[in-house]
Amino acid sequence: xxxxxxxxxxxxxxxxxxxxxxxxxxxxxxxxxxxxxxxxxxxxxxxxxxxxxxxxxxxxxxxxxxxxxxxxxxxxxxxxxxxxxxxxxxxxxxxxxxxxxxxxxxxxxxxxxxxxxxxxxxxxxxxxxxxxxxxxxxxxxxxxxxxxxxxxxxxxxxxxxxxxxxxxxxxxxxxxxxxxxxxxxxxxxxxxxxxxxxxxxxxxxxxxxxxxxxxxxxxxxxxxxxxxxxxxxxxxxxxxxxxxxxxxxxxxxxxxxxxxxxxxxxxxxxxxxxxxxxxxxxxxxxxxxxxxxxxxx
Numbered sequence: 001x002x003x004x005x006x007x008x009x010x011x012x013x014x015x016x017x018x019x020x021x022x023x024x025x026x027x028x029x030x031x032x033x034x035x036x037x038x039x040x041x042x043x044x045x046x047x048x049x050x051x052x053x054x055x056x057x058x059x060x061x062x063x064x065x066x067x068x069x070x071x072x073x074x075x076x077x078x079x080x081x082x083x084x085x086x087x088x089x090x091x092x093x094x095x096x097x098x099x100x101x102x103x104x105x106x107x108x109x110x111x112x113x114x115x116x117x118x119x120x121x122x123x124x125x126x127x128x129x130x131x132x133x134x135x136x137x138x139x140x141x142x143x144x145x146x147x148x149x150x151x152x153x154x155x156x157x158x159x160x161x162x163x164x165x166x167x168x169x170x171x172x173x174x175x176x177x178x179x180x181x182x183x184x185x186x187x188x189x190x191x192x193x194x195x196x197x198x199x200x201x202x203x204x205x206x207x208x209x210x211x212x213x214x215x216x217x218x219x220x221x222x223x224x225x226x227x228x229x230x231x232x233x234x235x236x237x238x239x240x241x242x243x244x245x246x247x248x249x250x251x252x253x254x255x256x257x258x259x260x261x262x263x264x265x266x267x268x269x270x271x272x273x274x275x276x277x278x279x280x281x282x283x284x285x286x287x288x289x290x291x292x293x294x295x296x297x
Contacts, residue, residue: 005048008056011134012093013127015103017144017152018058024153030056037063042076061127062112092138095145139247141184168242169279171250174266176258176286185252191261195220208263227268258286
């Protein structure tokens with residue numbers, strides 16, 4: 001007798017944190033297999049219906065086709081998302097090229113593609129090309145460039161535990177352009193053109209979640225108008241996105257420092273969608289980073 005299977009596929013470039021993510025899933029009770037050859041994936045899914053209701057596998061460049069023939073992967077993925085007994089999630093983990101190079105230099109490990117007479121830079125670039133198909137169909141992409149191991153684990157756990165079957169989860173993330181654009185976002189909106197409370201020294205120390213900043217923005221109709229425009233866009237296409245079998249949608253709002261405007265707008269949008277009964281997650285990336293740095297001082 002078959003049972004419903006929660007299937008999580010972890011993929012991404014070498015050194016990005018796939019093993020850490022797999023360990024986080026193991027702690028959640030998943031049966032985890034690292035470096036699974038893709039030819040075994042379909043048979044493993046069939047076996048999981050009988051024995052492994054929570055299954056997580058890692059697919060990387062070591063077991064992906066190096067040519068242009070991705071038909072097998074696409075066929076397996078298509079069958080999984082249309083199988084009523086499978087609840088699939090694909091998580092793609094990546095990081096900046098320079099960060100991956102630094103991580104390899106620190107560990108002194110050999111990149112899998114270096115065995116093909118490629119330099120480390122060439123191997124990392126080639127790996128991105130090989131994995132582009134699975135990256136494009138991922139439900140959630142996580143950029144670990146600025147994440148700690150703990151933060152990566154938390155994002156993976158939130159992804160798996162927060163995923164309702166056949167319902168989308170919207171992640172609203174605020175960030176500061178000074179820290180770099182959020183690379184795992186599906187939509188990026190720029191709030192730098194809006195009035196900036198940073199220039200009012202009496203409220204500068206507050207963030208976009210605090211009442212003084214909310215009162216500041218209430219004086220400017222263009223702020224609420226911008227929020228409404230983004231809301232109309234996202235809500236208008238939400239049904240189509242859900243029907244495409246996407247599980248997660250990441251919306252990033254950026255301002256200069258990631259402390260006032262982006263935080264206020266991201267939180268306002270999250271509140272609107274939550275009031276509609278839609279599952280949302282909120283991350284204030286630069287705000288959290290700023291507060292962590294303050295605690296270290």
